[in-house]
Amino acid sequence: MSETGRRLLEAATAAFAAKGFHGTTTRDIATGAGVTPGAVYVHHRSKEELLFQISRHGHEATLDLLVSTLEQAPDDPVEQLRALMFEFARWEAVHHTTARIVNYELQALSPEHLDEVVALRRDLRALVRDLVERGRAAGVFHVDDPGLTVVLLISLCIDITRWFSDDGGWSAEEVAAGVSQAALRLVGVAPQS
Amino acid sequence: MSETGRRLLEAATAAFAAKGFHGTTTRDIATGAGVTPGAVYVHHRSKEELLFQISRHGHEATLDLLVSTLEQAPDDPVEQLRALMFEFARWEAVHHTTARIVNYELQALSPEHLDEVVALRRDLRALVRDLVERGRAAGVFHVDDPGLTVVLLISLCIDITRWFSDDGGWSAEEVAAGVSQAALRLVGVAPQS
DNA sequence: GTCTATAATATGATAGAC
DNA sequence: GTCTATCATATTATAGAC
Structure with a gap:
């Protein structure tokens, strides 16, 4: 380009x-x-094409980041969730401008473009769900409703997009550390960190 | 009217x-x-006036709900946080249509109208912050960064607006119960519920 | 590849008949 | 109070000169 x-x-x-x-x-x-x-x-081509390009690139970057974070993490659900949530949260904070479009402008996409982006969101959600299920199967996560837990974990990251500001009270890394600690507590891991 | x-x-x-x-x-x-x-x-009067009326009413209703919830709750930070988060989350789920405008259409308000609404949001935030501080002072909440904890608690409720659907997998009460349990874990209260 | 000019349409809001 | 008609402007996108 x-x-x-x-x-x-x-x-x-x-x-x-x-x-x-x-x-x-x-x-x-x-x-x-x-x-x-x-x-x-x-x-x-059009204003909507600009939106789609931004949205698709943002979704792909987020998903790629989470996949490679899981690949590099140790084989332990606790450490994997800590790393996943840290990197996810940090991405939303650092790229809060793009993330805002990624998370809040879906309804402006054309039906075809929306389909493509929704598929990427499904993949991201499946990634988190699998991790929560593995931690649960291993007996280290203690959650009543895994599906709702997944939604709330993702909520903590996505909503950063709404409230984070570069000149606010916290750096992206401080937010990421707080969110990943909150995530571990949320899945019932004792707060040792 | x-x-x-x-x-x-x-x-x-x-x-x-x-x-x-x-x-x-x-x-x-x-x-x-x-x-x-x-x-x-x-x-x-205008399209923006319609928006303001919806936004202001939504903000006032939320704040009134939380104030009266705290008034009726027992004098115990744990029970107060449980009740506050349950009612807050339920409101966002039940009124997710209005809440979407409340939470995501601020930037379309006129400067004067935005000021009025931002003041209500500040009051709501102060309510949660005071509760977290009281729980902390009483030694029942264990949080490293109270300010960030407040933001994350509010995040759990506000983001419901984005993902909740009437024909989704959970009722408003199920979501509210899950969120209030998550909130207690997030502030370091042992998961006894 | 960028500019000026403009086509075709959509938009917020108003006027005047009923 | 609602309707039809319309004003004044704004908008997405294109055409043609340079």
Whole structure:
């Protein structure tokens, strides 16, 4: 992709995160990238295509991160959950601008694009569910409702997107440490950390 | 307010929750209420005024619920947190349509209206923070970072808005029970429930 | 590849008949 | 109070000059 094409993607990311897809105009995006409205369509098919590119890339990056985190973690559900939640939470905090679009602009995607992205979200959820089930089978996690536990674990990470700010009270690493500790408590692992 | 005025509010709530403020047109709202676009302005000043009315009412209802829940709860931080989180989570689940607007459409409010709503959000946060501090002072909550704990507790409730569905796997009460148990674990209370 | 200009449509809100 | 009609503007996207 050309330099201008990339700048347009960045401008779209900033604008979509701040004002939402429907609250952003193609003029906003063009202006943010330092070009005139007509130039947008040399680099991108449509405004929705820009959204899809941001959303898909964000989903793929998150999923790739979690898969490789699990691959590198020791063969222990406790350490795996700690690592998974730390990296997941850190990603949402560091990339909170992109993550906001990933998590809150799904409804603006075309039906076909939404399908593709929902499949990636299903994969991510399956990853967490499998880990919770393994910890439960190993007798180290103690949860009444594994399905609801999975939703709440993911909630802790996704909602970071909503409240995290670069100039707020915590760094991405502090948030990640707090969330991964909270996760271990949530699955009934004694708070030794 | 007239019957039509109320129907317009309900139609706006449904539309804003489904498509966002900027993704909703005044024609959508009028059609949803069974009237023509011109009739909207007999009952409401503007589209943004509809949003503000929904948002303010939702914020006030949540805050009132939490205040009265704390008033009625026994003088024990553990039971107070259990009750507070149960009622908060249940409200977000039962009223997930309104709650979606409350939690995710802040940026579409006018600056003056946003100020008013942010003040209510601050009050709600202070309520939770005070409770966590009291539990900590009493030696029954064990948390390293009370501020971050408060954010995560509120996260568990707010994010319900995003994922809860009436025809999903859990009732509002099941979710509320799971969230309040998760909250107690999160603050380091032994999982006896 | 970017610009200016503009087409085609959609939008928030209002006017005036009934 | 609701309707039809419409104003004024904004919007996505394209056309054609440079």
